[in-house]
Amino acid sequence: MKISDLTWDEFIYPRGAKSRQTITAYAEALEIGAQFPPIKIQRVFNYPVADGSKTTRATIILDGNHRCEAFREKGIEEIPAVEWKEPPLDYEKNRIPLLLESAQSNILHGDRLTANDKKQVARDIAATDPECTYTEDALAQKLGVTRQTINTWISDIRARQKTNRKSIIIRLSRLGWAQEKIAEITGMTQGRVAQIINKANICEINNLLKKGHNMDYIAAHYQMDLALTWALRLQGKTDQEKFKALGWGLRTWDQWNFNECDDRFGDAWPGRIPAQLIAHTLYYFTKPNDLVLDPMAGGGVVPDTCLLFERKCQAFDLATRDNRPEIEYHHWDPKRETWPVTRKPDLIFFDPPYYTKKKKEYEQKANTDTLSISSYSRKDYKQFFKEFFTLAHKNAKPATTLASLNADWRDFESTPAAKEKSDNAITLFDYHRLLSETGWKTTHRIECPLSSERLTGNQVQRMQNKRILGTIGRTLLIAKRVRETGVH
Ligand SMILES: C[S@@+](CC[C@H](N)C(=O)[O-])C[C@H]1O[C@@H](n2cnc3c(N)ncnc32)[C@H](O)[C@@H]1O
Incomplete structure (x- = not known):
């Protein structure tokens, strides 16, 4: 099998990151003539291409990614492979069986899956299997853990389903x-x-x-x-009593870092944010019964937190699903000037895609071919914000608060900090400027950093060696309406 024809699919291949140590060990073994068992692959059709606009055929790796990497590093172009099933499978219909087969192969040998990897696999399967075709027993057997462990990992998802x-x-x-x-x-x-x-x-x-x-x-x-x-x-409890009962410390300062999302609230979703972040926004900037608008609601963490804190909520997204009827379909296209909200909100909590981050994932989630703003060019993306902020200004009350969460997008992937092309970047300063140009005054800047633990030690080492400066910053800008805007 030609290595260049293989696809590493991040959903199917469950290991969070490749292990440099294993690849090096395999590469060294290859040098002294070691023989490796064949890798396991699957040919598929109906496979989404990177920009999410079309589907195609692909050959995905189910087991043996480290071997592939080692072969590639040694300049070997072909690798022995066995196919799991023939003929090729429909990718969309077989995502779960493929994920399970890959997980099962990976627990049998080599770099074993960590408990966290297994938990993620179990949660991914549960989330895409509302009919509960895969019982807890079946998942326990496939992933080599007890039924009880599976139950603790997925009980919140099953309860919701x-x-x-x-x-x-x-x-x-x-x-x-x-x-x-x-x-x-x-x-x-x-x-x-x-x-x-x-x-x-x-x-x-x-x-x-x-x-x-x-x-x-x-x-x-x-x-x-x-x-x-x-x-x-x-x-009926006070907001503070609720924080306490939920086990969330109430942050007194403008630095809100939370290690992870609280799985009880919101669904697994690309770019999901912690309920604690929303709870703090509600605590400081709204009162019970206020109306919150979430224009891009994704996994539904804002409506869930509004339920907890007794705020009303109207939520919209391109992607909707049966178990969350509170998220209504709406495609924000400010050029059409449609504003689907029936009452004027007290708070707009705006958590858009951070430019092209997770572009492919959002395309896969959308119910129709409508484009997520993560597929826009840099110019169109910025223009979208200008138009959305203008539209929000027009449809808000004088006292409405706008909370806008975003992160700097810099072109740092493989570029040393000193050589980054700043023309490609979109930063918090841009959002700040767009807010003030559209009649909003930024009153608070709250830092809500992402965890740096998503990167492996090897990835960090590589970045340090190349002087690449990563970004884990994420900022919540709070803005108030100041005047009638002249921008239409
Ligand atoms: C960062 S995610 C929201 C995540 C959510 N706050 C959570 O924690 O689950 C951004 C969402 O914006 C939606 N979206 C992108 N462009 C949109 C548009 N033009 N109209 C409506 N929704 C859009 C995507 O479908 C995605 O679910």
Whole structure:
């Protein structure tokens, strides 16, 4: 098999990063004539190409990525390979079997998968398998862990998938949806909807807690998603009491770093942000019952946090799905000047794609061929912000707060810091300028850095050797409306 014809698919090949140590060891072994077993590959069709616009055929590596790298480094162009299944598979329909086959091959030998890798595989599978075709037992067997471990890894995802119609109604009502609109999307009468809303009972949750059951159990018992179960449990408490009950320290200063996302809130999503970050924004810049607009809601962490903190929420995205009816389809194309929000929001929480980061992932998530702004050119991307901020200004109240999260995008991939082409960059200064040009005044700059632990020691070493300056900064700009804007 020609190595140049092979594709390393980051979803299918579960190891977070390649191990330099293993590649070097294999390369040295090749030098002294070692023989390696064949790698495992699969030919597929319906495979999305990098820009997400088309599909094509590909041959993906299921097992043996390190061997491939070692062969490539030694200048060997071909590698022995066996095919898992014949004929070629439809990639879109077989993502989970491919992921499982790859995970299983990888736990048998070589660099074993870490517990974190396995957890990610289990969560990826659970998230794309709402019918629960893969039982916890089946996943445990494939990944070589106990059923109990699988249960702790995926129970929040399963709880959300098993959520019943009643809990969807309660969720929508608490987020501020009119009963009429809820009746329309659930196909129930308005009277029945009203009945369900009035019967949501928190005493029962407290009784089950007193009996020693945990929140996962209670959510499953009522077939509710975990976020709603928590929201009902914390109903009526103050914001501060909620922070405490959720186990989140309340940050007093303008540096909000959180090691990871809290899996209880929001779905796994490319570019997902921690619920704690939103909770802090709600705490400092809104009050209960205020209306929050999330124009690009992705995995739904903003609506989940609004539920918890008793704020109303309207959420939109290009990508929508059945288990989250609160996220409505909307394609923001400011040129058309459509503003789908029915009431004027108190807070706009804007978490757009950070320029081209995760472009491919967003294209795959979209329900239609509509372009995510991550596919725009640099010029169009900046123009989009100018137009969106203008539109938001036009449709906001005088007291509306705009919270805009973004990161510097610099062309640093393989470029030493001193040689970066600044013309290619988009930085926080650009967003700041665009805000002020469109009638917004930035009042706070809150640093919410990403974790640097996503990079392996080897990657860091390579960057240091080449004097590449990475970026883990992410900044929440808080802005207030200052005047009528002249930009239309
Ligand atoms: C950074 S993600 C949001 C992540 C989300 N805050 C979370 O934590 O799960 C950005 C989202 O913007 C959406 N998006 C990009 N361009 C859009 C457009 N023009 N209209 C609507 N949604 C868009 C993408 O589908 C993606 O889900």
